[in-house]
Amino acid sequence: MEKKNIKTILITGGAGFIGSNLVRAIINRNLARKIIVLDNYTSGSKKNHINNKKVEYIKGDTKNINKIRKIIKSNFDLIFHLAEFSRIVQSFQYFEDCWESNMQGTKKVIELALEKKAKFVYSASSSKFGNSKNEFLSPYAWTKSKNVELIKCYREWYGLEYVIAYFYNVYGPNQIRNHHMSAVIGIFETQYLNNLPLTVVSPGNQKRDFTHVSDIVDGFIKAGFYKKNQEYQLASGKLYTILQVAKMFKSKIKMIPVRPGERFSSKRDSLKKSKRELNFKSKYNLKDYIENFINQNKK
Ligand SMILES: NC(=O)c1ccc[n+]([C@@H]2O[C@H](COP(=O)([O-])OP(=O)(O)OC[C@H]3O[C@@H](n4cnc5c(N)ncnc54)[C@H](O)[C@@H]3O)[C@@H](O)[C@H]2O)c1
Secondary structure, three states, rough: OOOOEEEEEEOOOOHHHHHHHHHHHHHHOOEEEEEEEEEEOOOOOHHHHHOOOOOEEEEHHHHHHHHHHHHOOOOOEEEOOOOOOOOOOOHHOOHHHHHHHHHHHHHHHHHHHHOOOOEEEEEHHHHHOOOOOOOOOOHHHHHHHHHHHHHHHHHHHHHOOOOEEEEEEEEEOOOOOOOOOOOHHHHHHHHHHOOOOEEEEOOOOOOOOOEHHEEEEEEHHHHHHHHEOOOOOOOOOEEHHHHHHHHOOOEEEEOOOOOOOOOOOOOOOOOHHHHHHOOOOOOHHHHHHHHHHHHOOOO
């Protein structure tokens, strides 16, 4: 599948967790003539920068994208859009930030893609699938779901070319730790390193499909570079409860109260299409990853 297909690319959110892994993989596979990264560093970090002459970082917000000269002047074949407020539980407290990035900012990036005749490649979220009947369990899940609708409307209304990939509970290198935007594996790792009990949100039997960032990035590249006007599910295919994950750390556990926005199972659409059309197959598993983390950080 990976015949050379060298592109000029804009990656929004490329200083964040998944975005930085994406930049690295595209460079390593020699798939880019040039990558411009736009990030406002609200949850991203300069520590995630990839030092390569093909990559240029611009500090700015998606809401103001059509005022950033360098971006207005460049042409792009592909826009990978990851610069959004990215966490479920935190979106209750920071709904304003979530709204601005995910609604106002994303609309501007879609419009830029149309103007540049670039394919718009979207980092959708499995949280869209809610508990049942597509309930919107959080401001985050609602905005992510609305953006999927918006992208498809832009296709109908203005001919936008797009790819949508749904990510499931991503973990791995560069994940956020020690920050209010950390997700569960990052939180457990930080607690483990600080000899604190691992806090499991009650009831603990909520299931998630944890997917390694290298698998996500591989599927995202295959979909983004080689497909158009399609949607793909990117997941490991293996479900664990949060309590099972905590126990993998062989550390003390403390149960904490139920939180808003929590899904009790991670419903997943079939992975068959991703397997068939992208040859997508998850290579990593969470158990090995945590075992490796423990070995590297022996107490
Ligand atoms: N991590 C997951 O498990 C997961 C699951 C499903 C979907 N996603 C989606 O993938 C994308 C990336 O997630 P992540 O986990 O890497 O999160 P992240 O917070 O590490 O990355 C988001 C990046 O975008 C930047 N950013 C946010 N708003 C911006 C704005 N308005 N303008 C410019 N930059 C902005 C942040 O500084 C950060 O660098 C997000 O859209 C998220 O919703 C993530």
